[in-house]
Amino acid sequence: MFHITVSESYEELSNEAFKVMKEVLDGDHSPVLGLATGSSPVGLYKNMIKDHIENGTSYKDIITFNLDEYIGLPRSHKESYWAFMHEHLFDHIDIPAENIHIPFGNGEDPEADCAAYEEELSKYTIDLQVLGVGTDGHIAFDEPGSSFDSVTRVTTLNERTRRDNSRFFDGDIDKVPKQAVTMGLANIIKARKIIMIATGENKADAVKGMLEGEMSPDCPASILQSHPEVYVFLDEAAASKLSR
Numbered sequence: 001m002f003h004i005t006v007s008e009s010y011e012e013l014s015n016e017a018f019k020v021m022k023e024v025l026d027g028d029h030s031p032v033l034g035l036a037t038g039s040s041p042v043g044l045y046k047n048m049i050k051d052h053i054e055n056g057t058s059y060k061d062i063i064t065f066n067l068d069e070y071i072g073l074p075r076s077h078k079e080s081y082w083a084f085m086h087e088h089l090f091d092h093i094d095i096p097a098e099n100i101h102i103p104f105g106n107g108e109d110p111e112a113d114c115a116a117y118e119e120e121l122s123k124y125t126i127d128l129q130v131l132g133v134g135t136d137g138h139i140a141f142d143e144p145g146s147s148f149d150s151v152t153r154v155t156t157l158n159e160r161t162r163r164d165n166s167r168f169f170d171g172d173i174d175k176v177p178k179q180a181v182t183m184g185l186a187n188i189i190k191a192r193k194i195i196m197i198a199t200g201e202n203k204a205d206a207v208k209g210m211l212e213g214e215m216s217p218d219c220p221a222s223i224l225q226s227h228p229e230v231y232v233f234l235d236e237a238a239a240s241k242l243s244r
C-alpha cells in the first residue's frame with residue numbers, strides 16, 4: 001500500500017519524509033532503522049541531524065543496518081558507503097559505533113561476510129527502511145533480475161548503474177566498482193514501514209515501474225507493491241510519468 005506525496009522542492013519532500021521518520025523515532029520503543037546511501041536521502045538525514053541538535057533526539061539505543069556497500073573500496077575511501085554514512089549522518093548524531101551495521105565489502109571472503117551480515121540482520125526486525133531507487137529500478141544494489149527471495153549476497157552492478165554512479169567517481173566509469181554486497185529483496189520487504197525517495201526526470205520511468213508497472217524482478221522496486229506501508233516522496237519530475 002503506497003502513500004504518495006508529490007512535493008514542489010527537494011527541501012519540502014525531505015521535510016515530509018522526516019515526519020514519517022520522526023514518528024518512528026518518537027515511538028514506544030527504540031527503533032531499528034534500515035538506511036540507504038545515494039543523494040536521495042541526504043535531505044532526510046540533514047533533518048535527523050537538525051532534530052538531534054535542536055530537540056535532543058537520541059540515537060544511543062537505535063540500531064541501524066545499511067543496505068549495501070561496494071566491493072573493493074576500503075572504508076577510508078570517500079565513496080565507500082561506510083564513509084558516506086559517517087559523513088552524512090553518523091558523525092553528527094550520538095549513535096554508538098557498535099549499533100551501526102554496514103556490509104563489509106573489502107574482506108578476503110565476501111561470501112562469508114554476507115553470511116555474517118545476514119545472520120546479524122536476522123536477529124532484528126527493521127522498523128523503518130529508507131530507500132532510493134536506481135534509474136533501472138534497482139533498490140539497494142538489487143539489480144533487475146534479482147529474485148524476490150534474495151537475501152544478503154554479492155552482486156554484479158549493471159553498466160547503467162555504474163554510469164549513473166560515476167558522477168561520484170570523477171565521472172570515470174572505470175573507477176566505479178563492478179561488484180557490491182547488498183541486502184536482498186526478501187530482507188527489504190520485511191521492514192515494518194518503508195520510506196522511498198525519488199527525484200528528477202531520470203527517475204520517472206523507474207517510479208512508474210515501481211508504482212504502476214507489473215510486479216516483476218525486471219523492476220526490483222515493484223516488489224514494494226506487495227508491502228502494506230510504503231511512504232513515497234517524489235518531486236514533480238519523478239512523478240511526471242504516473243497516470244494516476
Ligand code: GLP
Nearest residue numbers: 036038039040132133134140141
Ligand atoms: C545507488 C544505491 C541505492 C540508491 C540508488 C539511487 O546505486 N545502491 O541504494 O538508492 O543508487 O541513488 P541516488 O539517490 O543518488 O539517485
